[in-house]
Amino acid sequence: MFTPFLFALRGNGIPVAPTEWIGFLDAMRTGVIASLGELHTIGRALLCRTEADFDRYDLAFAEAFEGAALDPEMRRKLTEWLENARRARGDRVDPTIADEDLLRELLDRLRTQRGPHHGGSRWIGTGGTSPFGHSGRAARGIRMGGAGGGRSAVQVAMERRWEGYRTDRVLDVRDFEVALRALRTLTREGEVELDLDRTVRRTADNAGEIEIVERPSRVNQVHLRLLMDAGGSMAPHHAHVSRLFTAAARTRGFKSFEAWSFHNCVYGWLYRNIETGERAPTEEVLAAFGQKHRVILVGDASMAPYELFGPLGWPGTGALTGLEWLRRIRARAPGSVWLNPDPHTFWAHPTVNAIGEIFPMFELTVDGLRAAVRRLR
Numbered sequence: 001m002f003t004p005f006l007f008a009l010r011g012n013g014i015p016v017a018p019t020e021w022i023g024f025l026d027a028m029r030t031g032v033i034a035s036l037g038e039l040h041t042i043g044r045a046l047l048c049r050t051e052a053d054f055d056r057y058d059l060a061f062a063e064a065f066e067g068a069a070l071d072p073e074m075r076r077k078l079t080e081w082l083e084n085a086r087r088a089r090g091d092r093v094d095p096t097i098a099d100e101d102l103l104r105e106l107l108d109r110l111r112t113q114r115g116p117h118h119g120g121s122r123w124i125g126t127g128g129t130s131p132f133g134h135s136g137r138a139a140r141g142i143r144m145g146g147a148g149g150g151r152s153a154v155q156v157a158m159e160r161r162w163e164g165y166r167t168d169r170v171l172d173v174r175d176f177e178v179a180l181r182a183l184r185t186l187t188r189e190g191e192v193e194l195d196l197d198r199t200v201r202r203t204a205d206n207a208g209e210i211e212i213v214e215r216p217s218r219v220n221q222v223h224l225r226l227l228m229d230a231g232g233s234m235a236p237h238h239a240h241v242s243r244l245f246t247a248a249a250r251t252r253g254f255k256s257f258e259a260w261s262f263h264n265c266v267y268g269w270l271y272r273n274i275e276t277g278e279r280a281p282t283e284e285v286l287a288a289f290g291q292k293h294r295v296i297l298v299g300d301a302s303m304a305p306y307e308l309f310g311p312l313g314w315p316g317t318g319a320l321t322g323l324e325w326l327r328r329i330r331a332r333a334p335g336s337v338w339l340n341p342d343p344h345t346f347w348a349h350p351t352v353n354a355i356g357e358i359f360p361m362f363e364l365t366v367d368g369l370r371a372a373v374r375r376l377r
Contacts, residue, residue, distance in 0.1 A: 002028075008060040014053050020046060036065070079107050176247030179369040183222055183254075183294055183376055192216060221292050224248060225333070226259040227266065229299030230274050237341040240364065241298055244339075248296075255292070260285065264303040265322030266329065282325060289332035294376045297329075297338045297359060301352040308351045326358050337372040339364045 002025070009016050024046045027033045033042050044057050083104070198213040226248050228241055245259055260270040260280075270285050272278040289295070311319035320328075330336050338359035340347065347356070355361065360375050362368040 002064075005060070005064040008064040009047060009057065012056040012060040012063070014047065014056050014060065015049075016047050079104070079111070174247075176244050176369065177251050179366070179373050180224075180248060180251045181253070182370075182373045183224065222254050223256045223290075223293045224251075224254045224258075225289070225293055225295045226257075227270070227295065227297045227329075228259065228261050229264065229297075230261045230271075231263050233300055233302060234341075237300070237364075240341055244298060244364070262299075264299075264307050266297075266325045267322060268320075268325075286328055286332045289329070291334070293333040293335060295329060295333045295336040296372070296376075297336065298364065299338070299340070300342045300346075301338065301340055301355045301361070302342070302346075302349050303351050305350055308354060323354060323358075326355060330358050335376050337362060337375055339368065339372060 006016060006021055024043055027042055027046065028039075033039050040061055043061070044054060048054055048057050192214045193216070195213045195215040198215075199211065202211040202213055203209065226245060228245065230238075234241065248257060248259065251257075260272065261274050262270055263274070266282060268282055269279045270282050272280070308322045311321050336359055338355060338361045340352070340361055341364040344363055347353070347361075352361075360372070362372040362375075
């Protein structure tokens with residue numbers, strides 16, 4: 001009966017493994033999970049690998065259990081089983097209902113209630129102090145529709161308190177730095193240094209006669225280039241892209257780092273500073289690109305078609321189109337990707353589609369940047 005919950009979890013991007021799912025089912029078989037509230041809380045602890053999955057878990061939980069109704073026969077059997085368990089323990093129902101007994105009591109009241117109820121302390125309805133319904137003031141209970149009153153219900157499956165932990169949200173400088181560090185590829189091409197492990201090994205093999213072994217030190221051979229769209233439709237993303245630039249400039253260990261700007265698309269010039277007009281011919285910048293360069297282009301890729309497909313060159317370039325300039329970048333530096341600050345749902349645009357055919361395009365989010373870095377590696 002919980003298989004739809006498993007598909008809902010995976011459908012919302014939570015990679016639940018078979019061992020994790022078996023552990024979840026075992027928790028129910030052994031009685032560790034005995035109420036809907038425990039199902040939500042313990043299930044989240046067992047099935048979510050990081051707090052970044054919490055919001056997706058709440059969405060899947062609501063999808064699987066919101067509005068779920070037991071058929072009459074199943075409800076009768078469940079009620080009978082709960083009642084027998086209560087009698088075996090010698091329990092009795094009183095106004096102070098234990099959390100694990102809330103579901104049983106809810107079923108009992110659903111069976112006897114004959115109409116709507118507002119206020120009061122017992123029946124399912126709105127207001128009052130009844131533990132069932134919504135907009136009331138019960139110390140604990142099960143919310144059923146509507147908005148919370150005292151916000152103290154045991155089950156608030158759709159509250160989504162963890163939305164801020166989602167990794168498909170915007171990034172901070174620290175997130176950029178962590179992701180960019182994965183681009184560094186170390187090779188032994190630097191100055192000579194002592195290889196301690198091999199020195200000890202050789203010395204031991206020589207019965208104690210010291211033999212020094214040296215090796216080149218590790219040097220990062222990756223040249224990082226950041227090309228950023230500035231102005232126009234990118235104005236709303238200015239702060240976000242600035243954080244990426246800050247992180248790239250602060251990340252140490254690259255062989256070299258340069259940042260250039262353009263407007264809408266790359267044409268004959270790339271700018272070190274658009275405000276002051278400091279610039280260099282694009283052809284000269286591209287001439288330095290090679291197999292060890294990693295190029296990250298940032299922009300919404302959305303512009304008037306003539307700005308991408310029409311000739312907007314400068315003297316001596318043969319009036320190349322923006323699309324041809326982008327193809328040149330990819331040819332010179334195959335290790336190139338495009339980061340788009342717009343959500344994927346906004347990418348249905350002719351120029352976005354055309355640029356996406358040249359560069360692998362990713363969203364400018366934590367998940368998107370990680371995927372881009374994996375592609376660049």
